[in-house]
Amino acid sequence: MSTSERLIESTRELLWERGYVGTSPKAILERAGAGQGSMYHHFKGKPDLALAAIRRTAQELRATAEQVLSGPGTPYERIEAYLLRERDVLRGCPVGRLTMDPDVIANKDLRAPVDETIAAIHGRIAELVEEGKRLGQFAPGLDGEEIGAAVLATVQGGYVLARASGSPAAFDAGVRGLLSLLAPRTPGQER
Amino acid sequence: MSTSERLIESTRELLWERGYVGTSPKAILERAGAGQGSMYHHFKGKPDLALAAIRRTAQELRATAEQVLSGPGTPYERIEAYLLRERDVLRGCPVGRLTMDPDVIANKDLRAPVDETIAAIHGRIAELVEEGKRLGQFAPGLDGEEIGAAVLATVQGGYVLARASGSPAAFDAGVRGLLSLLAPRTPGQER
DNA sequence: GTCTATACACGGATAGAC
């Protein structure tokens, strides 16, 4: 792997573990096994390197999510698959955690990939909900955008609950709670 | 206000704005209008001062939440009141945001107030859901703990969505989505 | 109790040798 690749990958790891403010160039260089010179040759500085790392992480997450949401099954099943997808819960969301980083939020360029990724997944879920309504799987009174936001929020908030308690259980509980509310009514099933 | 009070209050503000890693003693001192000596006289160091600040913030949030959840109205109405309660959405949750701080999570003492606060509110909502089930307001298949986790996660995740997009709208959308799923079925109302 | 002085490692970046 090239030096600049190693720098980006190390930065991605550290941003996930410690956030932007908590990540120093020095720590990145040590993890990448590179010297100062390499970093400032390939990148303009910490924000520039972070931008490359964030873009890649955001892109990757988005692709994974969209793949699950466009997979097989009914709208409900796809949303369920998205919610139940395997996650490193205690590590948190590599994209969502950046929203708590003041320096990321303050920088338009750094925030953009975060915003776009979340918006894209949100939009995809909203579409699925609308499709589910047409199929009669979801109640017609539901709003796709709103349910999409609730689904995404449950995931992002689930990470918070899990990290607060030190256990992934809270994440799973929230997801199950949401799914129990969202579950399509099938004939003869009363909830 | 005493110097030690000003130190705690300044720390609370900064922890909310910039998190633990992003907050330096120097910044705290400047905001509090105090010198180095004062801080190290009243507190053992940054973690000790942060602990005092976090405890107070957690306590305050918990009291506010429990007040709303124990207020007037049916279980659904109280949960609704909690979800719709006025919030400084773009600033994020002063307690929840700490879960994304690696140094807070790594320190048992610092994490404890965060964990306890979230657990307490979670428990309170779970009770309300169970009560709502007894009253026939919620479907008997729902699980109090799970719905409680979903409610809390929607709030915590709502902050993430709002900060990502730079607008409180996403928070509100998620809340409305959850409420539309949770709304008790009243006679003649089909959703 | 509060202040100033001092300490030293780290954060973030530049310069220039190889």
Added chain:
DNA sequence: GTCTATCCGTGTATAGAC
């Protein structure tokens, strides 16, 4: 392209005067 040297401000803490 990569390395080392160097820079200056900041982060965190201690010492000691008032």
